[in-house]
């Protein structure tokens with residue numbers, strides 16, 4: 001699971017959960033995998049990001065060092081920051097661990113890089 | 126296909142798509158080719174902005190064949206599937222997209238406005254089945270479509286290639302999608318050919334009026350170019366084979382120049398093979 005995916009994932013499909021975001025990450029294995037740098041894509045997803053949640057997630061998986069506290073106001077980021085975002089969003093992978101619903105504490109296991117968001121029948125809204 | 130032969134009637138998807146079935150998606154070249162063709166057409170129907178890498182959801186992504194088409198078209202994707210074996214094959218294939226294990230009938234677990242578009246290849250008909258005694262197809266379809274609507278950006282499209290069993294299923298699926306707020310409808314390619322006929326549900330998530338695309342090889346399409354279907358496919362084929370050729374590069378550079386971008390000048394070296402170039406994957 002990439003942190004970009006994590007930034008979009010919620011547990012609000014559980015009955016009674018309103019926001020379900022951001023899910024807490026308890027990682028047990030994290031790896032960095034090389035992905036081609038694509039600045040146009042970073043620019044494209046930027047407006048969709050919840051940066052506070054990204055910073056939190058990056059801290060939880062131990063890759064927050066180069067991320068600033070907040071994004072600059074200007075649209076022009078400079079290559080350094082774009083590359084940092086690229087790294088944190090697309091190259092850092094949580095391979096094993098779990099996600100935790102911030103409202104109910106319900107855990108979703110991550111194995112082989114794939115978070116399991118399946119619900120039990122009584123949780124379905 | 127006789128009703129009893131339909132995969133959805135044999136077992137729930139997480140059982141039907143077992144190891145043996147999942148293996149076919151790496152070994153059966155005919156199956157692979159079909160999936161790729163359908164994916165390419167679905168991506169075409171998404172009508173994404175040109176030359177822009179987008180963020181796309183692949184619903185029922187399975188072994189990642191459809192996802193690889195998204196990658197080839199320059200997009201970044203997330204796939205969701207209920208079958209662990211299919212997801213396993215996708216991992217083995219080292220697809221570039223990220224994978225999530227989930228049941229689309231429980232809703233899409235993503236924040237509002239996450240994706241620029243969604244595709245789904247040969248998965249939607251599965252939702253018409255009640256695999257557990259508490260499954261109500263119309264309710265699962267509605268949950269699916271309404272949560273999908275929310276996680277798409279406004280004006281985005283969702284394109285589903287699917288194999289409905291009968292017209293009642295088409296009616297059930299479309300009515301639930303419209304109830305969830307989508308507009309759009311069915312696009313049928315080659316409606317008069319039993320073999321080539323393909324159905325696409327092409328949905329728009331708000332964002333003002335959008336024209337439903339025309340099916341390939343249809344009547345109204347026929348006098349313009351009866352080859353419309355052929356030509357669209359041919360264009361894709363040409364594009365594919367000619368990709369990275371000198372003409373392809375020159376054309377691309379010209380387009381970029383027109384957009385006011387900084388582009389290196391053409392020379393006799395343009396598109397020449399470079400020995401040091403790392404091989405493309």
Ligand SMILES: C[S@@+](CC[C@H](N)C(=O)[O-])C[C@H]1O[C@@H](n2cnc3c(N)ncnc32)[C@H](O)[C@@H]1O
Pocket residue numbers: 138139142150160184185186187188189190191192205206207208211227228229230245246247248251252
């Ligand atoms: C014909 S396969 C699609 C193959 C895929 N497009 C590919 O490229 O490999 C249909 C897929 O839909 C998935 N599916 C069926 N019902 C589903 C559900 N309720 N939730 C999620 N995925 C589902 C199946 O597990 C299967 O992988």
